[in-house]
Amino acid sequence: MLLIGCFPGSLSINVPFFTVPLARAHGKSFAHRSDLRQAKRILVKLGSAVVTRGDECGLALGRLASIVEQVAMLQNQGREMMIVTSGAVAFGKQRLRHEILLSQSVRQALHSGQNQLKDMSLPVLEARACAAAGQSGLMALYEAMFTQYSTCTAQILVTNLDFHDDQKRRNLNSTLHELLRMNIVPIINTNDAVVPPPEPNSDLQGVISIKDNDSLAARLAVEMRADLLIALSDVEGLYDSPPGSDDAKLLDTFYPGDQHSITYGTKSRVGIGGMEAKAMFNKLQVKAALWALQGGTSVVIANGTHPKVTGHVITDIVEGKKVGTFFSEVKPAGPTVEQQTEMARSAGRTLASLEPEQRSEIICALADLLTERKDEILSANKKDMEHAVSTGRLSPAMLKRLSLSSSKLNSLSIGLRQIAVSSQDSVGRVLRRTRVANNLELEQITVPIGVLLVIFESRPDCLPQVSALAIASGNALLLKGGKEAANTNRILHELAQEALSIHGVKDAIQLVSTREEVEDLCRLEKMIDLIIPRGSSQLVRDIQRAAKGIPVLGHSEGICHVYVDHEASVDKAIKIIRDSKCDYPAACNAMETLLVHRELLRTPLFDQIIDMLRTEHVKIHAGPKFASYLTFSPSEVKSLRTEYGDLECCIEVVDSMTEAVDHIHKYGSSHTDVIVTENEDTAEQFLQQLDSACVFWNASSRFADGYRFGLGAEVGISTARIHARGPVGLDGLLTTKWVLRGEGHTAADFSEQGSMTYLHENLPVAQVLPGRRTTS
């Protein structure tokens, strides 16, 4: 039997308030957020989420409506929803004020002849009276709102006495069960009109019912064996230290064993009296949550007042997203993803300070492990393959990408050794040296970016490659692989950590649990410096959308063009078009639109191109101008901005090279574009004028690739305009820092009265291979 929570007012704090034997309760207490999706019976507690604060205290209607919408939606999914509401006091306060104003105005009018409604002072209203006045209006509002979703509601008013009496409790229990059975949403409130008066000096702004509601909700959740209690409040959740202090972090998950570490934040925006009440309220809320958890109900405390998320806070919680603080009884074995990120950053700093040879040794060790421990890897991969085959959820192409073989591991190993070589002069390379003044020397050197998050789909061979690139560039790395390759990724990550251990930086690479949602990872704004998605363009788009505030390296679109000039060579044109379109149509550097100079129409070259495309089974769509030249045209394109990613392409006619450039600027994605011509002047103009990451003359668009460009391993292809553009190699994982060494120099020394002058003399940097010193 546990004793937590209380009613405020005249009831003593320490009276055990509820006597339901906990063993009897059997709501599901879930161990992970993702389990919440199974919750069938959900109790939503609307605390300050439906009350506005400030001078004009009333209901937050928009929030209330959003909450009703979400509850109705979940109910329509077949879940049993219950609401413990606040707001009767707030609703009634508005109504009573109006009444008082009216009666006052009559009195004033009699006395002074004035009728200035707005300037009149208002008396303090008694909360219980407000509650009584507001309850009917509030219920009418709920009913009107739920009617919109064809959902029926029922009103339940209770007091704490109802819980003390076993018979009454059983009555309440069976009433609620009956309502739920009939798909009716019970809306439960404390019967404030009959409870004792609030203590003087306590916060009157609706807190009276909020305080009750925390323990009431916890009680009901346990009594009704709810699977999940969602307690909406106006705080984000639980923090590990007072919110607002330098170190305060929102706890994503809270384990009761950690209870000693809770600090109850005081909220400065409520006045002094309010602060204390507020601190107590938070404490009560936490205690109620813990009590519910022990009674077998999972609890999430979240902010229901945040404008950006209110519209989906409840559904997000039920979908398992990381909103607010989740109370769980089971502490997972491993560290949280935030802890993993901290560990990675710390070990990454050590990794960056190693000698280049040491980083190279780690990569070679990993290369060795890939072949030495081949059997373990392949057996883990076999498990994943078998599971994938048995569930049948992967396409043959995906299965092929998932599968590893002895020869794949060998070539992976060879690739890693190449990265090891190129890692030798990546970090700490001096790019610029300047003598600013006598004995004041400036260097710009390459340094790692920090913590990378790489999100990759099915292909497990991505893991050692990306790990090697991160090690070579001295970056910490968080890896998030697909569920389908979980076993393979686990062993590969173990090997990477084993290799890192030889120089004591095991933690620099972390594998994130498959339970973590990509969207949640993208929100770790201050912890991750760069996100690199490796997978479908859909994955990239999703991540670009989710990653607010963290740069994403990659491209979401590859609308590549091949322009065939009227002075093109027949052979080259045919070869390049075939290769650009057919070599690997799903690649981002495959041709999507073929631009043809108008003079080529009705020439043998044009017929040969069409014949070749037909032979290769390429489906042709006609651009509007091309269609207008034909008697019988292929289907017209819906948009000239289409990325087919298949054996399909669009053909459009242009009058000149300049028009081709204009077309590409307008409809292209600045990825890779090609001109086929024998006229060097035309070609050079095209190469100069066209503003794409890669511009090619008489070469297939398929060369746009880090390996083919000779960059060694490739991080991806970027169509961003800053940092890195086109195929990105190791350099894309580096940034720079400026190191200045002086002898007590100050800016004042260089002022008009000062003794020094700037020299700004460029000094030679250490010799590097030509072409190796590149911009990142």
Added chain:
Amino acid sequence: MLLIGCFPGSLSINVPFFTVPLARAHGKSFAHRSDLRQAKRILVKLGSAVVTRGDECGLALGRLASIVEQVAMLQNQGREMMIVTSGAVAFGKQRLRHEILLSQSVRQALHSGQNQLKDMSLPVLEARACAAAGQSGLMALYEAMFTQYSTCTAQILVTNLDFHDDQKRRNLNSTLHELLRMNIVPIINTNDAVVPPPEPNSDLQGVISIKDNDSLAARLAVEMRADLLIALSDVEGLYDSPPGSDDAKLLDTFYPGDQHSITYGTKSRVGIGGMEAKAMFNKLQVKAALWALQGGTSVVIANGTHPKVTGHVITDIVEGKKVGTFFSEVKPAGPTVEQQTEMARSAGRTLASLEPEQRSEIICALADLLTERKDEILSANKKDMEHAVSTGRLSPAMLKRLSLSSSKLNSLSIGLRQIAVSSQDSVGRVLRRTRVANNLELEQITVPIGVLLVIFESRPDCLPQVSALAIASGNALLLKGGKEAANTNRILHELAQEALSIHGVKDAIQLVSTREEVEDLCRLEKMIDLIIPRGSSQLVRDIQRAAKGIPVLGHSEGICHVYVDHEASVDKAIKIIRDSKCDYPAACNAMETLLVHRELLRTPLFDQIIDMLRTEHVKIHAGPKFASYLTFSPSEVKSLRTEYGDLECCIEVVDSMTEAVDHIHKYGSSHTDVIVTENEDTAEQFLQQLDSACVFWNASSRFADGYRFGLGAEVGISTARIHARGPVGLDGLLTTKWVLRGEGHTAADFSEQGSMTYLHENLPVAQVLPGRRTTS
């Protein structure tokens, strides 16, 4: 007399529907969005904004509540608000369905004994009956909601006949005026129950009242002489071509003279029948808007259903923000900002293709003009200064920044010539050359980023500097200066365009009107490639928040540290601390926290530091550890992350250099951090381990500056980790592109069956000065 708009159904489309003489109307028709802030009488038309679509047609409660909240807020500001509502049909439909279900279920139960409410099919409901059933509930909902804001509402039901009869119209008019006088919000709807039945096959989902409501709202707006009609719909506004097509652009402002260019989009997500109705609805809405405009009421058509903006769409419109399409009678003389951006991009491409010498000539020409046309510039600046002094809104420091002088112009001119020199090898510089295979050569060259948006406050000398940097790097430029420098900026911009004209690229630099909101500019996602804010850290923060999807170059915080090691030289420590804190305390590179090695406490050095800070009037705050060492400590810091930006600093004690590094990593902003020590090993470890953009040894933090670093002109200081870091010069305005020249090479040539192999041979790049080839 103008004839537009109609009632649907049996009324003929071409009957003139309203006879109020337009000359009589005198609502304000505003010429610019910013004028909307003056609107006193506002009519809000809720079209599809309050109706949900899909199978379960009902009210969108969250949106309705948000709208009520905004209307109540505006009303409390003293504006006269009216609402033309939809939703009675939708509200009634839910209610009638429920009734029908109940009656059916009884019947079915009698027949089959079943009681499965959910599976029953629903009959099509007659819209007029729905309207009648829904009207009372809808009004009750409005009343309950407005009560929350202490706002009283009144219900008005009208039919078109009420407008045809002069007496009735006068009655309506005076009723509405009386309501507005009493601060009551009239809620107006068509009396659907008594109108003729809707045509068969037309869209039943509430469209009947929506169609009426457009002309009804326009009529009422003119009749009531409203200043502004806000028509909320489920479309973003007017497009210049069918929405969804490749070229469709939302019109920000629509001038009736442009009417021929309207294309009425069909909305594919509504079925075939719905499409036609929808097209008609859009047309009607536009016609109603035009009619209201001619009657003297400004109109904004906007989307009221967009989840992200619904909560503030009405208040945003009234604040003059660019939401939806604004109907204006006055076409401004100049191009819109979107057109300016297009012009700049196009001219910028030509600028980028000029020879380096030509760009250099333009900059020199601008430098000449600054001195030649000095008188014009100074007289424009005098106007700005006089205006600023007379309004008294600028602080003395701001006034000083605003003021130009002959000598300021001279040094500006000298600076520009330096930029002209450095521009010679910026664009088109070869960074890397690789022989990929025989006759297949790859080059990586520098190219401009594209279109820059530079937002700067008061200092007008920023304009020529930034212009010169943009010209030197071949970028197009949009300039947005402060209102206080409008005259000076105008003449300086004219001179920049004059200089650009010598090579025919006048439009590459555009000055954005002071009327444009920074926030709106930050939304031009696909048109602007990089935003550079130059001004206070507050400006930078605001822009970083507003610029979704466009990278922002800059830093919002400069929390710089000076760490004084126990082996520091006394003289150097005193000099460096004084310079770092006192040289210019408001600068981002000024010291905010002084970290002192514990062994220094109670040494003469420490006393000297404190004495110096006192002499310089620096207010000292104590970090928690420092405070614990003192008997009487200065006030303790609230946060170790404070940027004072004034003669204030925090002092904290650390046990070692390593602890200093940890402290800076935890509380710093990675801007600039300094170690003062005579121990070279300690210094080198600090420089190596500390992960900030600038790390200094025995030099003042104030050296973190582009000019002092010898980069020539400075774009700003970046604390981002990608692209550019630390002080950013010309290189920060460049990106790269990859140029590949082949002879018909294809990827297939290099396959296992192919005839070619990769060489990946690094080729020498053209000689550049040592240290000049830098990463960007």
